[in-house]
Every structure is written in structure tokens, then in C-alpha cells.
Amino acid sequence: MSARRPLPRWADVALLPALNLLLALVISALVLMIIGRNPLEALDTMIFGAFGYGEGVGYTLHFATNFVFTGLAVAVAAHAGLFNIGAEGQAYIAGLGAIVVALWLDNIGIPFGWLLVMPLAMIAAAAVGGLWAFIPGYLQAKRGSHVVITTIMFNFIASAIMVYMLNRVLKPVTTMAPESATLRGAGKVPQLREFFDYFGYAPVNMTILVAIAALVAVYILIWHTKLGYAMRTLGLNPSAAVYAGMSNSRLIMIAMGISGALASMIAINEVLAVQNRLVLDYVAGYGFVGIAVALMGRNHPIGIALAALLFGALYQGGQELSIMMGINREMIVVIQALVILFTGAMEGLFRPSLETAFMMLGPRQKTEAIARSTAQPES
Amino acid sequence: MDIFAVLSLLDATIRLTTPLLLACLAGLYCERSGVFNIGLEGKMLAGAFGAAVVAALTGSAWLGMLAGVGVGVAFALIHGIASITLKGNQIISGVAINFLAAGLTTLLGQSWFRQGGRTPALPQGGRFAPIELPFASELAGIPILGPIYSELVSGHYILVYIAFLMVPLTFFVLYRTRFGLRLRAVGENPKAVDTAGISVTLLRYQAVLIAGVLCGLAGAYLSIAQGSGFGNNMTAGKGFIALAALIFAKWRPVPAMFACLLFGFLDAMQIRLQGVDLPVIGQVPVQAIQALPYVLTVVLLAGFIGKAVGPRAGGVPYTKER
Numbered sequence: 001m002s003a004r005r006p007l008p009r010w011a012d013v014a015l016l017p018a019l020n021l022l023l024a025l026v027i028s029a030l031v032l033m034i035i036g037r038n039p040l041e042a043l044d045t046m047i048f049g050a051f052g053y054g055e056g057v058g059y060t061l062h063f064a065t066n067f068v069f070t071g072l073a074v075a076v077a078a079h080a081g082l083f084n085i086g087a088e089g090q091a092y093i094a095g096l097g098a099i100v101v102a103l104w105l106d107n108i109g110i111p112f113g114w115l116l117v118m119p120l121a122m123i124a125a126a127a128v129g130g131l132w133a134f135i136p137g138y139l140q141a142k143r144g145s146h147v148v149i150t151t152i153m154f155n156f157i158a159s160a161i162m163v164y165m166l167n168r169v170l171k172p173v174t175t176m177a178p179e180s181a182t183l184r185g186a187g188k189v190p191q192l193r194e195f196f197d198y199f200g201y202a203p204v205n206m207t208i209l210v211a212i213a214a215l216v217a218v219y220i221l222i223w224h225t226k227l228g229y230a231m232r233t234l235g236l237n238p239s240a241a242v243y244a245g246m247s248n249s250r251l252i253m254i255a256m257g258i259s260g261a262l263a264s265m266i267a268i269n270e271v272l273a274v275q276n277r278l279v280l281d282y283v284a285g286y287g288f289v290g291i292a293v294a295l296m297g298r299n300h301p302i303g304i305a306l307a308a309l310l311f312g313a314l315y316q317g318g319q320e321l322s323i324m325m326g327i328n329r330e331m332i333v334v335i336q337a338l339v340i341l342f343t344g345a346m347e348g349l350f351r352p353s354l355e356t357a358f359m360m361l362g363p364r365q366k367t368e369a370i371a372r373s374t375a376q377p378e379s
Numbered sequence: 380m381d382i383f384a385v386l387s388l389l390d391a392t393i394r395l396t397t398p399l400l401l402a403c404l405a406g407l408y409c410e411r412s413g414v415f416n417i418g419l420e421g422k423m424l425a426g427a428f429g430a431a432v433v434a435a436l437t438g439s440a441w442l443g444m445l446a447g448v449g450v451g452v453a454f455a456l457i458h459g460i461a462s463i464t465l466k467g468n469q470i471i472s473g474v475a476i477n478f479l480a481a482g483l484t485t486l487l488g489q490s491w492f493r494q495g496g497r498t499p500a501l502p503q504g505g506r507f508a509p510i511e512l513p514f515a516s517e518l519a520g521i522p523i524l525g526p527i528y529s530e531l532v533s534g535h536y537i538l539v540y541i542a543f544l545m546v547p548l549t550f551f552v553l554y555r556t557r558f559g560l561r562l563r564a565v566g567e568n569p570k571a572v573d574t575a576g577i578s579v580t581l582l583r584y585q586a587v588l589i590a591g592v593l594c595g596l597a598g599a600y601l602s603i604a605q606g607s608g609f610g611n612n613m614t615a616g617k618g619f620i621a622l623a624a625l626i627f628a629k630w631r632p633v634p635a636m637f638a639c640l641l642f643g644f645l646d647a648m649q650i651r652l653q654g655v656d657l658p659v660i661g662q663v664p665v666q667a668i669q670a671l672p673y674v675l676t677v678v679l680l681a682g683f684i685g686k687a688v689g690p691r692a693g694g695v696p697y698t699k700e701r
Contacts, residue, residue, distance in 0.1 A: 031483070031486070034487075035486065035487065035490040035491075036490070083470060085417075085470065085474070139677070139680070139681045143680075143681040143682050143683075144682065145677070145680035145681045145682070146680070146689075148415075148417075148470055149622075149626060149676075149680060150677055150680060150681075152417065152619060152622070153623065153673040153674075153676050153677045154673075154677070156616060156619060156670065156673045157670045157673050157674060157677075160666040160667070160669050160670035160673075161666070161670070163666050164664050164666040164667070168664065285478075288474055288478070291471060291474060295471070328485060328486050328489045328490070328496075330481075330482045330483075330485040330486040330489070330496075331482070331486055332482075333478055333481055333482030333485075333486075334478075334479065334482035334483055334486055335482075336478055336482070337475050337476075337477075337478030337479035337481075337482055337483075338475075338479065340471060340474060340475040340478060341457070341461065341472065341475035341476075341479065344467070344468060344471035344472075344474075344475060345461035345462065345465075345467040345468055345469075345471045345472035345475055346460070346461045346465050346467055346472075347465075347467055347468075348465045348466060348467060349465055
């Protein structure tokens with residue numbers, strides 16, 4: 001048992017997640033067979049739906065944009081040793097900030113008005129969503145309540161607030177449905193299809209550029225700034241951070257604030273660009289999927305981008321499944337759950353056997369491994 | 380408000396408290412053993428589905444309940460394998476279980492019954508009938524105590540009585556048996572338990588599976604006692620309210636009952652308060668009452684009213700030293 005050596009980096013980063021993902025897909029195939037569908041046909045439909053034509057690609061990229069934001073949100077918190085399970089609620093309540101600014105400046109009437117409104121709406125959304133994460137951060141840092149539980153509770157509180165706001169405050173008198181007034185001018189974020197016919201009617205929009213910028217910014221933040229270094233120190237060893245003179249409580253609050261601000265960008269991608277108004281439950285579970293994205297992406301922006309694309313493809317492929325094969329959209333939720341289960345919670349499933357397999361590769365490595373494990377026993 | 384209005388409010392409170400209480404006690408066993416469980420919601424939902432399907436097909440509420448428990452245990456087993464054997468992240472496992480239950484119940488329900496995810500209406504005997512306690516109608520005439528007995532105590536489903544009997548039982552198991560002592564110890568200091576030659580793994584599995592049974596019962600209550608059949612996402616956050624109640628009760632069985640009663644009462648009030656003008660405060664938005672359990676829990680956790688500290692080893696997989 002103890003003579004195992006850790007996996008080579010490429011196996012840990014690529015092979016293990018790939019095996020876990022494969023297992024999730026195999027079990028999804030079994031579920032499909034239980035309901036009497038051909039899994040290969042379904043896989044074919046999903047791949048075509050996600051990548052086979054321009055509109056499909058556009059939808060895949062649109063969903064992937066959401067997952068980049070929530071994946072980064074979870075990852076930034078994770079680097080500081082925090083588990084932000086509340087990206088869902090932070091992204092949801094951020095819609096308030098985004099829509100208020102967008103509605104206020106909707107009739108601004110200058111050319112390319114969106115270039116002014118979109119950044120302002122982003123700041124407002126980030127402020128509201130960031131605050132919604134900062135409070136649990138504050139409560140953990142200063143009052144000692146665990147951020148996991150607090151963010152779960154905050155998801156439900158956000159949900160109640162949004163129902164109230166949409167029914168009582170933001171709903172124009174002329175509409176029946178619980179939704180805000182519709183954006184018609186500068187408040188709307190332009191769609192990429194206005195520039196490229198390739199995307200058909202797909203909702204992929206300018207926010208995807210924000211997502212790419214966010215990936216780069218998080219990379220720089222985590223690995224090339226003092227703050228990022230301090231956050232990682234806190235995540236790896238809180239007492240070391242204290243001895244190094246860092247303020248843990250300050251770092252916790254900052255990390256949570258950044259995390260919430262990142263999640264908030266979903267409000268731009270969904271509310272301003274697609275719905276053009278604030279509606280109920282537009283976050284639709286993207287926040288929770290962010291946990292899986294961050295896990296699969298190993299909290300690294302490149303990994304998160306790839307994992308977000310994968311989940312984007314899964315979402316769009318799942319839509320295609322329900323249109324082409326009449327399989328309930330809930331199939332996506334099942335696949336998603338299995339991916340979270342196997343790549344997340346049961347991540348260690350193949351690790352022991354893989355480690356054994358790698359150890360068998362060469363006798364030299366084996367002696368090395370034994371030497372290492374006797375010198376430094378695993379904890 | 381006359382006595383019957385009060386009684387009907389309290390009666391509704393008891394009905395709404397029951398699933399919360401069962402799920403809350405499920406969480407209590409699990410978390411007291413050091414395994415976080417945010418998958419209560421999913422296990423309850425899956426249990427409700429299993430119970431409704433079997434009850435609809437066999438026409439037996441008892442078989443339905445058994446199926447609900449079986450499904451609850453199966454989902455609990457997933458949680459156990461992930462978080463005990465594979466030492467995975469217990470929170471992520473819970474998230475996965477919630478998603479899996481939400482997806483599978485709708486998917487299977489739709490492909491088996493084609494009623495938009497609902498299960499077919501329960502046949503005769505497929506649903507639990509309320510139990511009239513002895514002398515309920517004879518004693519109803521006695522002032523005050525009579526109506527309380529006949530309206531409030533009598534006339535509930537068997538699962539209501541099971542849920543409330545589970546409270547003293549859990550208290551006894553937790554504080555008066557060897558198993559309970561070990562269970563509490565393993566959640567605080569698993570190493571000490573291991574050093575004493577007791578298997579941490581076995582204890583935690585027992586706790587997780589007990590939680591599965593209780594969640595199954597809670598689900599069965601929703602679909603084949605209180606309700607008649609399964610509907611999409613019928614738990615609607617009750618699993619998380621139960622979690623909030625558990626924290627509110629500081630992981631203790633008797634306070635857990637009172638916390639669940641409080642949250643059940645809020646739920647019952649919320650229906651009655653819709654559109655009613657109260658003196659001084661005016662109309663209370665329904666959402667404010669709905670959010671109250673969560674707000675109270677946050678405030679409690681933050682130490683503004685008392686202090687809630689969970690089992691010390693909670694959330695940490697136990698690794699034997701080598």
C-alpha cells in the first residue's frame with residue numbers, strides 16, 4: 001500500500017479525469033439503455049448537435065461562457081481554500097445590478113451605446129454578486145461560520161429576494177409574468193451572429209470576450225501577483241500564511257468577493273444578451289455545474305476553459321437530444337450529476353490502480369518509489 | 380381566531396414538520412458521525428419517487444414505503460462509497476446526489492409513465508390512510524382537551540407518529556447506548572475511536588445508511604401519505620430546510636424537533652398570511668417568511684444568537700496512519 005509513488009503530472013491532470021469522465025459516460029449510456037434508447041445514436045446526436053453546425057457551435061459557446069464564469073468563481077475560492085457553493089445565488093442576485101444599470105441607460109441614444117452600458121452593467125453586477133459572496137466570506141473570517149453552509153443558505157435567500165423583486169418591484173404594471181421591463185436599446189449586449197452568419201440563431205454574444213479575458217486575468221491573478229500568492233498560501237497552509245504576516249480574514253473576504261464577481265458575469269451573458277430582461281431562475285444550475293468545471297479543470301484556467309467547453313457541448317447536445325430523439329432534457333442533468341460524482345466526489349476511484357500500474361512500469365521507478373515512501377511516509 | 384382555527388394551523392404545522400423532522404434526524408446521524416450531508420434533498424426526492432412508483436404498481440402503501448427506504452439507502456450508499464471509502468469530498472458528493480435524484484426521477488418518470496414526470500394516481504391502498512387514535516371521536520366533546528386530542532394528536536398518517544417517536548428514540552440511541560457514544564466520538568475524534576479498536580469506516584457507514592432509511596421515509600411521506608403520487612421536484616428545498624434546522628438545533632435531537640416544528644409552523648403560517656394585512660407591519664411578503672429559516676440559520680451560525688459549532692471531524696475523511 002504505502003509503496004506507491006504519486007502519479008506523473010500528465011496522468012493526474014489528463015488521464016485520471018478522462019477515465020472518470022469515461023465511466024460517467026458509460027453509466028449515462030446504461031441509463032439510456034434502461035429507458036430503451038440507443039446510447040450510440042444518442043452520442044452521435046449530441047456530438048453533431050454540439051459541434052456539427054454553426055448554430056450548434058454557437059449554443060455550445062454560449063453555455064461554455066456561463067461555465068467559464070462559474071468555474072473560475074469556484075476555482076478562485078478553492079485556491080484560497082474556500083468552497084464557494086453559492087455561485088448560483090451570486091449569479092442570480094447579480095442580475096439586479098445588471099438590469100438596473102441597463103434599464104437606466106437603455107435609451108442613452110449614442111452610437112455604440114452598449115460599449116458604455118455593458119461595462120457599467122458588469123461593474124454593477126459584480127458589485128451585487130460580489131457582495132453576496134463577500135458577506136459569507138466576512139461571516140467565515142470574522143464570525144467563524146462555515147462558508148459552505150452560509151453560501152447554501154444565501155442561495156435560497158437570493159432566490160426569495162428575486163421572486164419578491166420581480167413580482168413587486170421590477171415588474172412593469174402592463175406585464176403579467178414576473179419579469180422586468182425589456183431592454184430595447186443600448187442595454188442589449190450585441191450577439192456575435194450580427195457579425196458572423198455562421199452562428200445562425202445561436203445566442204453566443206460579446207460576453208464570451210469577457211470570459212476569455214477573465215480566464216487570462218485569473219491566471220495572472222493567481223500565479224503572477226502578490227495577492228494570488230497570498231491566496232494560494234492561505235489555501236495550502238493557513239498557519240503558514242499567518243506566520244508570513246498575511247491577514248487570513250482579509251484574504252478570505254477578498255477571495256470570496258472576487259469569486260462572487262466572476263459568477264456575476266452570467267447576468268450579463270443571460271440577462272442583458274439573451275433574455276433582454278430579468279426573468280426568474282435564469283441561472284438554471286450553472287452555478288452548481290461550475291463546481292464540476294473547476295474540479296475537472298484542476299482549478300487552472302486552461303483546464304477550466306476545456307471543461308467549460310465540454311459542459312457547454314453537453315448542454316447543447318442535450319438540447320439536441322430532446323429535439324431530435326425526444327429524450328427528456330433531464331438527461332443532461334443525469335449526465336451532469338454523474339460527471340460531478342465521478343470526476344468530483346469519486347475522483348479517487350482509479351487512483352490506486354493507476355498508481356500501481358505506473359509503478360509496474362519500471363523496476364528503477366519501483367526502487368525509487370520505495371525509497372521515497374520509506375523516507376517520507378504518506379499521511 | 381377561535382380554537383379550531385388555531386388547531387387547524389397547528390395541525391398543518393405537524394403535517395409540514397414531519398418530512399423536515401425525518402430528514403433532519405437523517406442529517407443528524409450522518410453529520411454526528413463526521414460525514415457532511417447536503418444530499419438530504421436528493422435522497423428524499425429519490426425516496427419519494429421510489430415509494431410512489433412501487434405504491435402505484437402494487438397498490439400497497441407498505442411496499443411503497445419499503446421501496447422508498449430502499450432507494451434512499453441506495454443513494455446513501457453512493458454517498459458512503461464516495462465520502463468514506465474513496466475519501467472524496469463530501470460536499471461534492473452531496474451536490475452530485477441532489478442532481479442525480481432530480482434528473483433520474485424526472486427522466487425515469489417521464490419515460491415510464493409519460494405524464495410529464497408525475498407518477499400515476501395511486502390505487503386503493505396505495506396511499507397511507509390517517510390513523511384515528513382510540514376514543515378520538517368520543518373524547519371530542521370534552522372542552523379544549525377533547526378537540527386537541529381528536530384534531531391535533533389523532534388523525535395523522537403513521538409516518539407522522541414514526542417521525543415524532545424517532546426523536547426520543549434518537550435521543551436514547553445517541554446518549555444512552557454504546558453505539559451512540561461511539562457515533563458521537565467518531566464525529567469528534569475518529570482517531571481516538573480507531574485507537575480503541577473500533578472501525579471508523581463501519582460506524583460511518585452505519586450512520587450514512589441510517590440517514591438513507593430516514594430520508595426514504597421522509598420521501599415516502601411526501602409522495603404516498605401527504606401527497607398522492609410523485610411530482611417533479613416535490614421536495615422543493617425541504618432537504619435544505621432540514622439541514623438548516625439541524626444547524627439551528629446544534630446537531631441535537633430534541634432541539635431538532637423544535638427547530639423543525641418552528642420551520643414547519645412558518646411554512647403553515649406563510650400559506651395563511653398571503654394577502655392578509657397585519658397590524659403595524661402591514662402585509663408580510665410571502666418570500667420573507669420563506670427565507671426566514673435560512674436567514675435565522677445564517678444569523679445563528681454567525682454567533683449573533685448563541686453559537687452553532689458542528690461535530691469537529693465533520694467533512695474530513697478519516698485516513699488511518701500508516
